[in-house]
Amino acid sequence: MADKYYDYLIVGSGLFGATFAYKAHQAGKRCLVIDKRPHLGGNIYCEEVEGINVHKYGAHIFHTSNKTVWQFVNSIVAFNRYTNSPVANYQGKLYNLPFNMNTFYQMWGVCTPDEAQRIIDQQRHEALAHMDGEPQNLEEQALSLVGRDIYERLIKGYTEKQWGRPCTELPAFIIKRLPVRMVFDNNYFNDDYQGIPIGGYNKLIDGLLEGIETRTGVDFFKERSYWEAQARQIVFTG
């Protein structure tokens, strides 16, 4: 049998596949990256719409506490200094997420963790008093963990939209805990480094895959034996 041409066939051109290919290529390995989507980049792929980089598969913020990882991605493309601090709009009023002292100030006008904790505990106990034993559904679970105000304003609508049904029809185990931050900190992530590539994620992927053969619109499983014959090793990342 003829020698296989590639050292690695990398299935999937997302962040994992592209990084693997970059490192293998640097180590002198012959790589081919394939992806079944019509573009490279996997979930971080961006589309330019009227001059705006739109994250086609949902917003992505790169975050890590690993300095080596951060330096690595910044060696490929410059990142901006973006801090993810989402805001929820409930009936026209804005609340910071994840729930923290800023949220509790917006909700109840309280300024100290003790005041916030007292209100949460009071609402939790009220909810538990109306329950017959353990929480029977997601609504009861959330009420028992954080009380009515946080549940109704910041959990209920979002959860029902995501799952497509009422919280009373969802099982309690979906939510195990609801972290409550008793500090004034709107930063969604706890990592030391976070940001978005300046010019979009495609620049990161293009930089990683520079000089590496790629093919898009190709599903590995549709011609598996053909692809397996091309490379000594298959790296599946899908």
Ligand SMILES: Cc1cc2nc3c(=O)[nH]c(=O)nc-3n(C[C@H](O)[C@H](O)[C@H](O)COP(=O)(O)OP(=O)(O)OC[C@H]3O[C@@H](n4cnc5c(N)ncnc54)[C@H](O)[C@@H]3O)c2cc1C
């Ligand atoms: C909406 C959303 C938001 C997210 N936000 C964040 C965030 O803010 N921060 C964060 O750190 N992470 C976030 N993530 C997770 C993030 O997407 C991943 O950590 C990362 O992008 C995954 O990279 P990956 O290479 O492992 O997979 P992917 O990006 O999924 O790439 C896998 C690729 O494999 C391809 N593939 C699969 N099967 C085949 C096949 N049979 N043949 C050929 N190709 C195939 C797919 O088409 C895909 O392009 C988010 C995820 C989603 C869905």
